Amino acid sequence: MEKKHILLLIFSFFVLNPIAGANDDCLPASCSSSDPEIRFPFRILGQQPDRCGFPGFDLSCDGQNQTILQLSSSLSYIVNSISYLEQVIYIDPEFCRPNRIVSVNVTETPFSYSNFFMQSYTFYNCSQNYSSMYPDVPFPCLSSGNHSVIAMLTGSVYPGYVPPNCKVMKSVVLPVRPNGDISVALELMWFTPYCKTCEREGKACELKTDDEQTICVSSRRKGISRSAKYGLGIGMSVLALICISGLACYVSSKVQGHNDSHNQSIDTSPVANIPQQPNSGTGLDGRTIESYPKTVFGESSQSPNVDATCVICLFDYKLKESLRTIPQCNHCFHAECIDEWLKLNKTCLVCAGTHRKVRHWLHLAVKHY
Ligand SMILES: *[C@@H]1O[C@H](CO)[C@@H](O)[C@H](O)[C@H]1NC(C)=O
Ligand SMILES: *[C@@H]1O[C@H](CO)[C@@H](O)[C@H](O)[C@H]1NC(C)=O
Ligand SMILES: *[C@@H]1O[C@H](CO)[C@@H](O)[C@H](O)[C@H]1NC(C)=O
Numbered sequence: 048m049e050k051k052h053i054l055l056l057i058f059s060f061f062v063l064n065p066i067a068g069a070n071d072d073c074l075p076a077s078c079s080s081s082d083p084e085i086r087f088p089f090r091i092l093g094q095q096p097d098r099c100g101f102p103g104f105d106l107s108c109d110g111q112n113q114t115i116l117q118l119s120s121s122l123s124y125i126v127n128s129i130s131y132l133e134q135v136i137y138i139d140p141e142f143c144r145p146n147r148i149v150s151v152n153v154t155e156t157p158f159s160y161s162n163f164f165m166q167s168y169t170f171y172n173c174s175q176n177y178s179s180m181y182p183d184v185p186f187p188c189l190s191s192g193n194h195s196v197i198a199m200l201t202g203s204v205y206p207g208y209v210p211p212n213c214k215v216m217k218s219v220v221l222p223v224r225p226n227g228d229i230s231v232a233l234e235l236m237w238f239t240p241y242c243k244t245c246e247r248e249g250k251a252c253e254l255k256t257d258d259e260q261t262i263c264v265s266s267r268r269k270g271i272s273r274s275a276k277y278g279l280g281i282g283m284s285v286l287a288l289i290c291i292s293g294l295a296c297y298v299s300s301k302v303q304g305h306n307d308s309h310n311q312s313i314d315t316s317p318v319a320n321i322p323q324q325p326n327s328g329t330g331l332d333g334r335t336i337e338s339y340p341k342t343v344f345g346e347s348s349q350s351p352n353v354d355a356t357c358v359i360c361l362f363d364y365k366l367k368e369s370l371r372t373i374p375q376c377n378h379c380f381h382a383e384c385i386d387e388w389l390k391l392n393k394t395c396l397v398c399a400g401t402h403r404k405v406r407h408w409l410h411l412a413v414k415h416y
């Protein structure tokens with residue numbers, strides 16, 4: 048294996064492994080592929096558990112797979128989009144649906160209007176030949192046959208003004224929109240929970256279990272099941288362990304080579320530095336390691352338990368390479384590979400390859416690159 052491949056694998060380990068620990072039930076969901084992604088503080092009722100959302104942020108899917116926000120017992124709106132970074136949800140005012148010319152009211156919801164200025168708008172039902180000299184918003188969706196429906200700011204001309212050939216339908220109170228076009232999506236903001244920092248860092252926000260505080264966790268990915276993630280995490284850990292071992296072996300054999308020819312200090316190698324770290328007290332001392340039987344591959348026919356490959360670096364043993372055997376279990380490795388391990392661990396890598404130890408070693412080894 049080439050060194051850059053090894054480093055690439057180590058990199059993927061560190062990028063991929065955090066997902067193994069994420070809170071897997073709260074994966075993002077959506078009502079359909081074209082609908083907004085739903086994640087904390089929102090959740091889809093019946094699809095994502097309670098704790099995946101924040102109180103008051105429940106959404107649902109309707110019969111047409113549209114995302115629905117219920118603002119009051121009688122009023123629900125279709126959600127157009129959600130900006131998690133800006134903490135804004137865009138809802139369709141839906142004036143075109145029957146009996147939907149009503150005021151939006153966000154009191155008793157977690158939301159506020161992004162524009163604090165409210166205005167009264169009046170809807171008019173006009174005959175086709177109406178003429179308005181004042182700005183109006185046409186609603187072709189409500190118009191039919193010989194009648195057009197328009198909306199105008201109430202009292203924009205003078206109180207009680209009705210355009211010629213028009214009849215007043217209804218007045219509603221709405222937040223002012225940028226260009227006065229009340230048919231465009233309505234922006235609702237929320238301030239609590241505050242997740243903008245998490246979002247900016249590409250992390251996910253979630254509810255702490257004990258109170259209503261939020262915390263940032265590593266980002267969740269869609270479409271990988273909990274067990275698959277766990278398996279992937281462990282798989283990557285093992286792969287990374289093997290790779291780092293290989294790299295350690297490779298580097299130390301290089302250093303050994305340098306030593307032989309240039310008489311350089313072994314300390315110049317970052318890998319060789321590991322045993323000098325304060326944490327290294329967990330392993331065996333040099334004298335104990337040296338007391339373990341060492342053989343030269345190919346020279347002794349009685350080399351115990353010699354497999355063709357060193358499980359640490361995954362390179363085949365070659366003639367004249369030094370091997371070391373752990374007497375308690377007779378497992379054999381390249382001497383330079385197992386020596387690095389034993390400086391940090393008292394037990395055989397194969398026998399006691401517990402997750403924690405593997406991780407610990409990995410952590411130490413990687414810190415030095
Ligand atoms: C809604 O989505 C489900 C599955 O995603 C699909 O089977 C169903 O046909 C969709 N319904 C509509 C009205 O699009
Ligand atoms: C909104 O609803 C609250 C009660 O929930 C009410 O007191 C308030 O007057 C309503 N505001 C508007 C503009 O209708
Ligand atoms: C507008 O008025 C006409 C005639 O009065 C009526 O037929 C039509 O349904 C009205 N349109 C709306 C949207 O109320």
Ligand SMILES: *[C@@H]1O[C@H](CO)[C@@H](O)[C@H](O)[C@H]1NC(C)=O
Nearest residue numbers: 173174175176177178193212
């Ligand atoms: C507009 O329609 C009304 C009846 O709805 C009619 O009396 C009037 O003459 C029409 N005006 C024009 C300019 O067509």
Ligand SMILES: *[C@@H]1O[C@H](CO)[C@@H](O)[C@H](O)[C@H]1NC(C)=O
Nearest residue numbers: 174175176190191192193194
């Ligand atoms: C529109 O008005 C014209 C005459 O004023 C009438 O002939 C026509 O049937 C009307 N159309 C509809 C759809 O009501």
